[in-house]
Amino acid sequence: MTNVASMIEPTLQDVYDAQSRIEGHILRTPLRNYPVLSELLDADVWVKHENFQLLGAFKVRGGINLVSQTSQEERDRGFVTASSGNHGQSIAYAARAFGAKCTVVxxxxxxxxxxxxxxxxxxxVVFHGNVFERSKEHAEMIAERDGMRFVHAANESALIAGVGTYSIEIHEDLKDIDVLISPVGAGSGASGSCIVTDSLSPSTHVIGVQAASAPAAYHAWKSGEIEIFPMATIAEGLATESAYELPIGILRKRLTEFxxxxxxxxxSAIKHYVHATRTLVEHAGAASLAAAINMKESLKGKRVVLVASGGNITTDQLKAVLN
Structure with a gap:
């Protein structure tokens, strides 16, 4: 369903072009240092606050970049996508900004x-299936039936270039970064981080992190084989049964560690964020801190950037965490 042009790996120039396109539609989010987190990890710890982004997540960067480049004919047909939530928000927001209809499964x-x-x-909004992959299949069916432009959540070069802009901001705001840790769901954010960091700060190690109970991308990164893995994580932003060709290809070439x-x-990381930063981070966004705590010994004394990719936690989810 995704066209061939969408599957081309974006370049650093593509990310800079995206930065120009999305300016005025999104926020430049802060990169902040927290002494409490630095003490916790015995490192110089910074947080990239994409949980402060419009719609509470980094994905809006990709949605604006993609839809802004589509033809009037595509906008007239409308867009359909599947999402666990944040990607769907990004396409809905971008479609509204450019006068197009949108369906999110x-x-x-x-x-x-x-x-x-x-x-x-x-x-x-259409609810279909118990996992993202079933929602994606239904969205593809709607695209076929109604002639809409299907937007894949990961196999879209423009999405990866768009979300890669937060990594440009990181490297513009802070130098001499030793480690950058990014959550991996479908993989667009970590892919963008790898493309940007390889060029702007090649000495920086980019580490991806995924939920152990939703490890499809991790296994694809290790083996090169894309397979279905049952998943049961509470982190809906990481809840995919499969890896996807475009981002996993980028991660296999460029990601230092997974x-x-x-x-x-x-x-536990969500609670650390509340205590140390007084901000709310959703489960997927907290994965980078969770990984940093687990690998504390290897990070000792280093300058570490954690991507807090989103803040869309429900009150029920927050109550469960705090209790």
Missing amino acids: LPEGANTAKAASIAALGAD ALVDDAAIS
Whole structure:
């Protein structure tokens, strides 16, 4: 369903071009140092606050970059995508900004805050399937039936270039970074980080992190084989049964290391964020801190950037974490 041009690996120039396109549509998010986190990890720890981004997540960068480049004919047909939540928000927001209709297919039981936001942005929300992959299949069927432009959550060069802009901001704001840790769900954010960091700060190690109970991308990164892995993580932003060709190809070439963290460690990291930064980070966004805590010894004395990729945690999820 995704066209061949969408599967071309973006370049650093593509990311800079995206930065120019999305300026005025998104926020430049802060990169902040926290003494409490630095003490916790015995390192110089900085947080890239994409949880402060419009719609509460980094994905909006990719949505604007993609939709802004589409033809009027594509916008007239409208866009359909599948998402666990944040990607759906990004396409709904971008479609509204450029006067196009949008349908977002979510898994049944999706994050209620994200679903409400997508609907408020004017998109049609469809619930289908118990996991993201079933939602994706249904979105592809809608695209075929109604002639809409299907937007894949990962196999889209423009999405990766768009979300790569947060890594340009990181390297513009801070030098001599030893380690950059990025959550991996579908893989667009970590892919963008790798492309940018390889060029702007090649000595920086980019580490991806995924939920241990949703390890499809991790296994694909290790083996080169894309297979289905059952998943049961509470981190819906990391909840994919499969890896995807474009981002996993980038990660296999460029990612330094790939870590797995369990759900308990992710929940604990959310509490650390509340204590140390007074901010809310959703489960997927907290995975980078969870990984850093697990690998504390190897990070000792280093300058570390943690990507807090999103803040869309529901009140029920937060209560469960705090209790």
